[in-house]
Amino acid sequence: MIRIMHKILIKGNHAVVEGGIQAGCMAYYGYPITPQNEITAYMAKRMGEEGRVFIQSESEIAAINMVFGSSLTGARTMTSSSSPGISLKQEGISYMAGCELPGVIVNVQRGGPGLGNISGAQGDYFQSTRGGGHGDYRTIVLAPYSVQEMFDFTIKAFDLADKYRIPVILHTDGYLGQMYEPVLVKELKSDRKTKKDWILDGCKDRKPRMIRSLLMDEGELEEHNWKLNKLYDKIKMKEASCQTCFTEDAVVAIVSYGTSARICESAVNILRGKGIKACLIRPTTLWPFPEKTISTIAKKVKNFLVVEMSLGQMVEDVKLAVNGMSRVHFYGSPGGGIPETKVVVKKVKEIIK
């Protein structure tokens, strides 16, 4: 599968683009917003070089609807934006979910609510994991924590989107988008296409197909909702994932994802160095949430600390998974701040005192 590998120093936003290129993304649509501008700018260059479609749309809403249209034809397609722009795309995402259309939506989160600021943040967890738009639906949500994962997870996002016919959100933030790190770029063969027997590509010699989200007949929508639910159950069973370290003998578990998980990883290493038995649970899928892993760990670890760059959103999912078996504490840094390692260390010490 893998042809060539080389290590380069690139920005997280550029890694998303390279991931998209390697995954065989044939059409990208975007509208500028900091801190994800490098995705749109670099896509303009790279998609041109590859002879694929790049359009700087007139708005975020236009971009997501162009993704909708391209997806109907079977093309691998994506859009990207940052928090306020992702809010604008929610209608389109809901329609894609209703029509079971695959597509990749990258959210390089910034501080909010409203226009907020342009720093990295994790305030859109609820929006990403609860559907975000109207109606009864879910999207798969991936949470990278390094520039390498920005590359790897973008490829994974395309694969999952096609596998399940579902929109996939790459849930990242301004810190990961803006920072440079070495990345091992794997050049993949471009035949990563799933066979699609549902696309609208002209009905010569076959029956016409119809894709729509308006289902007005008696019981038609209910049936569709149950069908989607079956799909969601299957995804929950198969795709929930997280990375853990030092769980065997831990007395306190830190749960964190994305940028804040980097800080928590440092904190766990410092704590271990001081003989304090801390462990890290880092969800790499936020939906489906790795509730089984957390629930298993909660049977023996009696204290949890959830660290987020928000006022506390994922903490609710952790509480659901822990289900009263252990105490769940929270530390958050909202408004575009990054948590400090020493503060996380101090928090853990207070908890186990």
Place this chain on the structure above:
Amino acid sequence: MREEVIIAGYGGQGILFMGSVLANSAMVEGLEVTFFPSYGAEMRGGTANGGVVISNKKIGSPIVTRPSSLIIMNELSMKRFYPMLKKKGTVIVNSSLVKEIPKSKEVKIIKIPATQFAEVLGNEKVANMIALGAYIKETGIFSLDSAIKSLHSLLIADKKVLVDINEKALKLGASDEY
């Protein structure tokens, strides 16, 4: 081993390029590295800065709050970042543009007239590589060779013609000629 550097100057001085070369050189030597450039309403003439973290262990936060080294290219940056420097830290200062240089026994201050040297080389813009050369010589965190390799991999296509003068600047900064 852990080195945290802040590089700072004004927009147009090649601060971000200096960060890229620095970070790339660390990568060439197989070290862990992150480079986090400041971003926002940056423009030519405005302030530009970035933080580079180099370590032999995995790096958590890419944000530098207590730098062990500074590379300071203009006056304003000196005022802003000098107070953040760790004890026993190192400052490389472009003495062509920074006139108010603090005296301290607790930190190592290396003055280099980078802008003037760059003018002698024929391009004011390579002051950044002269300062970086001085940084490499002072800290020995990676070899000059790795930095030169980085120049070759970063300056490609229409920028390839600039490799030569940047290499000269790096070598001059790392030499004993000042």
